[in-house]
Amino acid sequence: MTAHPDTLTMSMYADGALPPEAVAAVEKHVGTCSTCREQVTLLRREVDLLNETLRRTAVAEPDLPALPRFSAPASFRDFALANLTIGLVFWLGQFLWKTLLGELAVDIASRFASIYVPDTYQLVNAFVMQLLEKGTAMFYSYLNVVVLGLLVIGSLLAILKYRKNGLPPAACIGLLALPLLAPTPADALEFWREPTGTITIAAHEAYDDTMILAAEMVRIEGNVTGDVIATGRSIEVSGNISGNLIAFGDTVRISGKVGGATISAASSLMLEHADGAGDLWGAAKFISINRDSIVGGNATLAGDSVMVEGKVARDLTGFADTIDVRGELGRTLRAWAGAIRLGNDAHVHGNVTYHAASRDSLKQAGSARIDGEVIYEGQAEDFGHENRYTTARFYLWQLARLGAAFLVGLALFWLVPGLQSLSIAAGMDSLRTAGLGLLVLIAVPIIALLTAFTLVGLPLALIAVAAWILALYLAKIVLGATVGRMLLADREGIMLPLLIGLAIVLVAGNLPWIGGIVGFVLTLVGLGLLAQYLWKAVNTSRAA
Amino acid sequence: MSRKSAFGVLYTDYYRRVYGLCRRLLGAGQLAEDATQETFMRAYRSFHKFEPTQPFWQWIAAIASNHCVDLLRGRHRDAQLFGQEQAELDVADDTQLPILTHLENTEAADRLNALVAELPDRYRIPLVLAYYQGISYDDIASQLGITRTHVGVLLLRAKEKLRGALIATPEAGK
Numbered sequence A: 001m002t003a004h005p006d007t008l009t010m011s012m013y014a015d016g017a018l019p020p021e022a023v024a025a026v027e028k029h030v031g032t033c034s035t036c037r038e039q040v041t042l043l044r045r046e047v048d049l050l051n052e053t054l055r056r057t058a059v060a061e062p063d064l065p066a067l068p069r070f071s072a073p074a075s076f077r078d079f080a081l082a083n084l085t086i087g088l089v090f091w092l093g094q095f096l097w098k099t100l101l102g103e104l105a106v107d108i109a110s111r112f113a114s115i116y117v118p119d120t121y122q123l124v125n126a127f128v129m130q131l132l133e134k135g136t137a138m139f140y141s142y143l144n145v146v147v148l149g150l151l152v153i154g155s156l157l158a159i160l161k162y163r164k165n166g167l168p169p170a171a172c173i174g175l176l177a178l179p180l181l182a183p184t185p186a187d188a189l190e191f192w193r194e195p196t197g198t199i200t201i202a203a204h205e206a207y208d209d210t211m212i213l214a215a216e217m218v219r220i221e222g223n224v225t226g227d228v229i230a231t232g233r234s235i236e237v238s239g240n241i242s243g244n245l246i247a248f249g250d251t252v253r254i255s256g257k258v259g260g261a262t263i264s265a266a267s268s269l270m271l272e273h274a275d276g277a278g279d280l281w282g283a284a285k286f287i288s289i290n291r292d293s294i295v296g297g298n299a300t301l302a303g304d305s306v307m308v309e310g311k312v313a314r315d316l317t318g319f320a321d322t323i324d325v326r327g328e329l330g331r332t333l334r335a336w337a338g339a340i341r342l343g344n345d346a347h348v349h350g351n352v353t354y355h356a357a358s359r360d361s362l363k364q365a366g367s368a369r370i371d372g373e374v375i376y377e378g379q380a381e382d383f384g385h386e387n388r389y390t391t392a393r394f395y396l397w398q399l400a401r402l403g404a405a406f407l408v409g410l411a412l413f414w415l416v417p418g419l420q421s422l423s424i425a426a427g428m429d430s431l432r433t434a435g436l437g438l439l440v441l442i443a444v445p446i447i448a449l450l451t452a453f454t455l456v457g458l459p460l461a462l463i464a465v466a467a468w469i470l471a472l473y474l475a476k477i478v479l480g481a482t483v484g485r486m487l488l489a490d491r492e493g494i495m496l497p498l499l500i501g502l503a504i505v506l507v508a509g510n511l512p513w514i515g516g517i518v519g520f521v522l523t524l525v526g527l528g529l530l531a532q533y534l535w536k537a538v539n540t541s542r543a544a
Numbered sequence B: 001m002s003r004k005s006a007f008g009v010l011y012t013d014y015y016r017r018v019y020g021l022c023r024r025l026l027g028a029g030q031l032a033e034d035a036t037q038e039t040f041m042r043a044y045r046s047f048h049k050f051e052p053t054q055p056f057w058q059w060i061a062a063i064a065s066n067h068c069v070d071l072l073r074g075r076h077r078d079a080q081l082f083g084q085e086q087a088e089l090d091v092a093d094d095t096q097l098p099i100l101t102h103l104e105n106t107e108a109a110d111r112l113n114a115l116v117a118e119l120p121d122r123y124r125i126p127l128v129l130a131y132y133q134g135i136s137y138d139d140i141a142s143q144l145g146i147t148r149t150h151v152g153v154l155l156l157r158a159k160e161k162l163r164g165a166l167i168a169t170p171e172a173g174k
């Protein structure tokens, strides 16, 4: 007689799960061994017993919940998601164009304007012009394609989805019309380029569009009803601009009217008989606002020398070696400067607050008037050294951040419920998660930068960077929810775990001394979680 | 009948069965109701893939068990939910324990149910799939991504654990 088969073989044999080639040997043994034959009978009876017991209703079964939200709201959620996506694309488009690209261009120009060298200037000018020209055109065409594509896909999906459920066609059309209510991506744009010549908008001419003007010399004597973005060696505005003016060049001279804000970077920025209704943001070696000029809003000026002879209706904030005020300031003067001089005609309606090497850095002429107080705030370097943890504002701000993150989190988990199933596994997995996060954190901007250099990829790069910024924000929210759920594993719903997890993440990121690195690591893990989820989602949909 | 109302009928008929399966697969302390809702949500989304010739229970049970295993896999702290086959094989068999062939009373049955719920995930999942759902070793193996022998040894260890626990705590369930 052969030896008794081992317990695993017997168990699998009793369950009828042995591979065919192994069955014969066992069968032969069992045929001759009464011990094993009995064993098989007992094992099969045990399986029957287990089956019977498991089928017993030992757990309290809940009442049938009402046919849940999954039917109609599931598609409503898709619809909301589609709308949100479209809205986000519109918003990102406008945000990127108006803020990032605009500021980037101004920044580059101001940097080069301050270390002005003819050759460098040419280079920058050429670069900026190319950026503006190609970037703008491609960005908008890309945006249009994306938006149009989304609309078409969304419409088709919606029709398929809602028609099946017997929704009347009128409602379908109504739903489809909704995304169209979103704002149009941009006003009409005019792009003029004259690298070595002059662009003149003559006194009798009028334009309705947003204009981008790039030339050796730009002259605006007529009327423009949109925004003007101008770059060139010399820019002169003597006409009317009803929108914003963004100007960078070697010399920027404004003697006309600007209805919106003025943003300018130059080697020298001069306002002569100018009438600006909005704020003025200026960065230049030499800035002057002459006697007849008015700035309707705030003026924020940075340069070597700032001279204000005209009127600033609100606050003047200056960063400069010397700040000369000989005109009228409607509210306060805030200065970070080597020397501040208030001339004889100066009239400050509010306080004068200054940061300088010494109290004597403020020189006030005999007949200069200050209606408010004069406050000396010490050296500029001392600024910002107060302990942030002792201010009430810090805690209010953190509370506001918590509230905002909570709301975003609720919306996020409603829109993408799958994110709720994420978890941070211990050991190697969490390391891998953080590593993945680090990869995303580093790789996306680098790839975006490389893509941007080709210019063809510029719009793509901008969108990638925007998505990346969004992901950075969402990372901590997702992580907070995951942490909260780990702590409150038995809790139903997402509200409490989300709130508690977010609070923990927020506190951890604000710890004294180590808060920065902790926040960084938390962001890494959160990014890793998001990347994992996306990776899984893509794989699942491909497999399905 | 529209898809929604047809699905509503199936929902009413199968909710308790799906809940029972999720409850048993997830064991103690897990959110079986959420898993049940998610199962129906997934079923609703892929309802167009359902072949009416196939039993509905089989189809939705597969969705439920896949989802529950995913949940447990995701929440598990170890890298591998089902461990290593060899490590399980290396555990010595406990041949001293008598095989369970009958239970004295209904309390003993309740206790056995509670013990199943408290089994480690890696033992409970194959146990429920094999002996409650009646799925073959091969199907369990492919669903869990492990070998047939691995399934066999997990089931054997699960039964051994139950035998031992039922003897160790004859009255503990009260």
Ligand SMILES: [Zn+2]
Residues within 6 Å of the ligand: A003, A004, A005, A029, A033, A034, A035, A036, A037
């Ligand atoms: Zn034998």
